[in-house]
Amino acid sequence: MPILTLLTxxxxxxxxxxxxxxxxxxxxxxxxxxxxxxxxxxxxxxRAALLLSNAVPYFPPDTVHLAVVDxxxxxxxxxxxxxxxxxxxxxxxxxLFSWVLAEIPEWTAVEIREPAYRLPRVSSTxxxxxxxAPAAAYLAMGLPLERLGPRVEDPVMLPPPRLEIRERAxxxxxxxxxxxxxxxxxxxxxxxxxxxxxxxxxxxxxxPTPARVFPASAARVILAGREVxxxxxxxxxxxxxxxxxxxxSSGFLEIALRQGSAATTLGVVPGVPIVLYT
Amino acid sequence: MPILTLLTxxxxxxxxxxxxxxxxxxxxxxxxxxxxxxxxxxxxxxRAALLLSNAVPYFPPDTVHLAVVDxxxxxxxxxxxxxxxxxxxxxxxxxLFSWVLAEIPEWTAVEIREPAYRLPRVSSTxxxxxxxAPAAAYLAMGLPLERLGPRVEDPVMLPPPRLEIRERAxxxxxxxxxxxxxxxxxxxxxxxxxxxxxxxxxxxxxxPTPARVFPASAARVILAGREVxxxxxxxxxxxxxxxxxxxxSSGFLEIALRQGSAATTLGVVPGVPIVLYT
Amino acid sequence: MPILTLLTxxxxxxxxxxxxxxxxxxxxxxxxxxxxxxxxxxxxxxRAALLLSNAVPYFPPDTVHLAVVDxxxxxxxxxxxxxxxxxxxxxxxxxLFSWVLAEIPEWTAVEIREPAYRLPRVSSTxxxxxxxAPAAAYLAMGLPLERLGPRVEDPVMLPPPRLEIRERAxxxxxxxxxxxxxxxxxxxxxxxxxxxxxxxxxxxxxxPTPARVFPASAARVILAGREVxxxxxxxxxxxxxxxxxxxxSSGFLEIALRQGSAATTLGVVPGVPIVLYT
Numbered sequence: 001m002p003i004l005t006l007l008t009x010x011x012x013x014x015x016x017x018x019x020x021x022x023x024x025x026x027x028x029x030x031x032x033x034x035x036x037x038x039x040x041x042x043x044x045x046x047r048a049a050l051l052l053s054n055a056v057p058y059f060p061p062d063t064v065h066l067a068v069v070d071x072x073x074x075x076x077x078x079x080x081x082x083x084x085x086x087x088x089x090x091x092x093x094x095x096l097f098s099w100v101l102a103e104i105p106e107w108t109a110v111e112i113r114e115p116a117y118r119l120p121r122v123s124s125t126x127x128x129x130x131x132x133a134p135a136a137a138y139l140a141m142g143l144p145l146e147r148l149g150p151r152v153e154d155p156v157m158l159p160p161p162r163l164e165i166r167e168r169a170x171x172x173x174x175x176x177x178x179x180x181x182x183x184x185x186x187x188x189x190x191x192x193x194x195x196x197x198x199x200x201x202x203x204x205x206x207x208p209t210p211a212r213v214f215p216a217s218a219a220r221v222i223l224a225g226r227e228v229x230x231x232x233x234x235x236x237x238x239x240x241x242x243x244x245x246x247x248x249s250s251g252f253l254e255i256a257l258r259q260g261s262a263a264t265t266l267g268v269v270p271g272v273p274i275v276l277y278t
Numbered sequence: 279m280p281i282l283t284l285l286t287x288x289x290x291x292x293x294x295x296x297x298x299x300x301x302x303x304x305x306x307x308x309x310x311x312x313x314x315x316x317x318x319x320x321x322x323x324x325r326a327a328l329l330l331s332n333a334v335p336y337f338p339p340d341t342v343h344l345a346v347v348d349x350x351x352x353x354x355x356x357x358x359x360x361x362x363x364x365x366x367x368x369x370x371x372x373x374l375f376s377w378v379l380a381e382i383p384e385w386t387a388v389e390i391r392e393p394a395y396r397l398p399r400v401s402s403t404x405x406x407x408x409x410x411a412p413a414a415a416y417l418a419m420g421l422p423l424e425r426l427g428p429r430v431e432d433p434v435m436l437p438p439p440r441l442e443i444r445e446r447a448x449x450x451x452x453x454x455x456x457x458x459x460x461x462x463x464x465x466x467x468x469x470x471x472x473x474x475x476x477x478x479x480x481x482x483x484x485x486p487t488p489a490r491v492f493p494a495s496a497a498r499v500i501l502a503g504r505e506v507x508x509x510x511x512x513x514x515x516x517x518x519x520x521x522x523x524x525x526x527s528s529g530f531l532e533i534a535l536r537q538g539s540a541a542t543t544l545g546v547v548p549g550v551p552i553v554l555y556t
Numbered sequence: 557m558p559i560l561t562l563l564t565x566x567x568x569x570x571x572x573x574x575x576x577x578x579x580x581x582x583x584x585x586x587x588x589x590x591x592x593x594x595x596x597x598x599x600x601x602x603r604a605a606l607l608l609s610n611a612v613p614y615f616p617p618d619t620v621h622l623a624v625v626d627x628x629x630x631x632x633x634x635x636x637x638x639x640x641x642x643x644x645x646x647x648x649x650x651x652l653f654s655w656v657l658a659e660i661p662e663w664t665a666v667e668i669r670e671p672a673y674r675l676p677r678v679s680s681t682x683x684x685x686x687x688x689a690p691a692a693a694y695l696a697m698g699l700p701l702e703r704l705g706p707r708v709e710d711p712v713m714l715p716p717p718r719l720e721i722r723e724r725a726x727x728x729x730x731x732x733x734x735x736x737x738x739x740x741x742x743x744x745x746x747x748x749x750x751x752x753x754x755x756x757x758x759x760x761x762x763x764p765t766p767a768r769v770f771p772a773s774a775a776r777v778i779l780a781g782r783e784v785x786x787x788x789x790x791x792x793x794x795x796x797x798x799x800x801x802x803x804x805s806s807g808f809l810e811i812a813l814r815q816g817s818a819a820t821t822l823g824v825v826p827g828v829p830i831v832l833y834t
């Protein structure tokens with residue numbers, strides 16, 4: 001049974017997600033549906049692109065990922081289907097997939113145009129239901145990508161979040177706060193082996209050579225002008241109520257507050273600068 | 279694999295939805311569960327009835343729709359199972375299904391009474407678990423409707439939302455705000471073909487003759503005494519921060535604010551009048 | 557198809573739950589995933605333990621329940637897999653399963669240690685993904701429990717919520733408010749047969765002898781010094797806006813407000829004392 005994931009900013013108060021699932025199951029009765037997230041802040045393409053790039057590596061490569069954060073619905077923006085060695089992607093051409101694609105050497109994209117693979121009536125406000133859900137369902141059932149429409153060579157690519165590599169420092173920004181109030185930053189992806197940290201900058205084509213290798217124990221972290229406890233392994237290494245830095249589960253530097261919310265306590269918002277001295 | 283959808287006002291903070299799924303899968307191990315929505319405002323039967331009528335057309339007709347918004351749980355209100363050409367419905371007899379039924383010419387309803395198709399112990403506060411989930415599961419497994427109990431000819435029918443058809447105007451009301459702050463109104467269902475709009479009033483038996491046909495370009499929309507940009511196709515047709523009217527994905531007139539929330543900006547609540555001059 | 561439930565405090569704004577599902581389906585493609593709840597207040601082990609003990613009886617006994625509320629992630633706390641006649645459990649050793657285990661006479665627990673049943677790279681912050689999801693998936697596919705690691709005889713056991721059985725009274729505390737604002741208390745589990753109430757104290761080994769038998773009609777309920785309408789069967793038995801006590805769907809005494817929120821109206825918080833005079 002093929003897997004089909006759903007990622008939207010539709011929330012869960014309305015019928016929108018359920019309706020997309022009805023459309024999908026009407027076309028592809030055996031597909032397995034997995035909700036990635038429906039709580040993307042309305043129209044926040046960057047947040048969705050980031051979430052997708054963190055989640056995709058954990059799904060089988062024959063998964064179809066349907067992503068609908070679509071402020072341009074009804075305008076001339078293209079509808080895309082993209083096949084890659086890491087998964088197949090369906091959604092609007094507004095940069096949603098750019099951070100997944102940035103790290104994948106090969107992909108084939110088409111514009112979804114063929115009326116046979118849409119609902120009979122296409123609204124101007126809900127392409128998730130009328131265009132993207134049917135296309136994703138047909139792809140999950142084995143439809144060759146090329147049947148959906150003509151090749152696209154230039155999908156919209158978002159610039160990656162700020163990450164500047166200085167002689168003794170890595171400079172980035174706060175991306176968002178997760179549910180626990182942890183501040184996820186753009187300094188990543190960092191891989192740790194004992195005390196040794198290795199940086200492969202995220203969302204950029206990367207070869208086998210890391211951009212920086214440095215000891216975790218010597219690192220200093222300054223967030224919005226304030227020093228926090230350097231890079232720890234676990235929350236338990238600082239006292240309750242204290243700030244610490246650690247490597248989050250997707251390899252980004254995070255600022256956390258033990259048994260509390262760093263976001264609420266610091267009042268920090270996305271875009272605030274962070275510096276990691278190496 | 280039969281599809282079984284769930285629609286409740288249980289929220290997702292408690293175990294109630296998960297418990298219903300445990301009950302269903304214990305009876306019908308092969309059913310496919312789809313969450314329609316669990317964020318119906320507590321006890322808001324009208325909101326649930328509307329959501330259901332918008333979602334049902336997108337599911338296969340052999341789907342079982344389980345809906346539990348049940349302020350009268352434990353009282354004498356009946357428990358219903360209803361078979362229609364558009365789907366099978368299970369839930370309390372309080373009007374939940376009235377707007378689905380209003381548009382369907384034929385249906386058969388029974389009162390769920392047969393103890394063999396309930397949990398052994400029926401509580402007085404959670405019939406979703408003890409009565410409705412088992413009945414829906416047995417129906418999904420192929421149980422004939424009549425086995426559940428005696429025929430019901432008079433299920434509770436809610437009056438439809440306000441929609442008055444005047445000589446040059448359609449008068450309705452705001453029904454609710456969706457997650458994006460779009461104000462969904464009772465003026466619908468409207469179908470568009472190029473500039474031509476056709477109204478088939480929702481939640482009423484409708485024949486092939488529309489109630490009104492008029493050009494979109496000439497329409498004027500007054501919400502709470504304030505004129506908004508007439509009927510547009512897409513959000514992109516007005517400037518950021520401006521109000522516009524458009525036909526929502528289920529055919530109802532909506533008021534939206536480009537890249538913002540019409541609901542928050544206007545402070546409009548359900549029941550506020552809206553007039554569409556045709 | 558084996559059932560695998562998920563219970564976390566991860567919320568639904570981030571990719572964490574979706575990623576766990578990707579890991580599970582990569583290992584166990586045929587498993588049926590059921591979300592029990594992801595809205596446990598961050599790090600609230602007691603709330604999760606209670607929810608789990610209420611939900612487990614409604615699932616088939618071959619279900620695998622994966623629970624991740626894990627403030628000690630990355631520390632020395634053990635990772636557990638537990639097999640019982642009521643289900644199989646996977647999660648951190650912090651008391652999450654203690655209220656399920658308290659009522660089950662036989663169980664076998666092991667510490668999850670075997671690297672073959674983890675992801676190749678184990679982070680220090682997301683064992684839900686790297687340790688618990690793989691273990692649960694392998695168990696759902698039939699892996700013998702013992703293959704995961706050595707026996708554990710002393711899993712962490714939380715003390716049960718307060719319930720004191722006096723000569724003419726049962727004394728307990730408010731545990732939490734559910735979505736409807738109903739206050740769920742620790743006085744339970746109560747079973748009703750006509751007017752007769754029988755108490756089998758929850759989360760304790762219980763034999764066939766009840767701790768108390770008394771008539772519902774004679775009971776008086778005092779919450780935070782205030783008398784509420786005694787034990788009713790349904791919300792409809794008191795006037796709109798009035799408080800009542802009833803036996804909740806899991807057998808605990810609850811305080812509700814008809815067509816309103818008892819929690820909001822009373823301003824009562826967890827821990828507030830409640831007395832039931834029998």
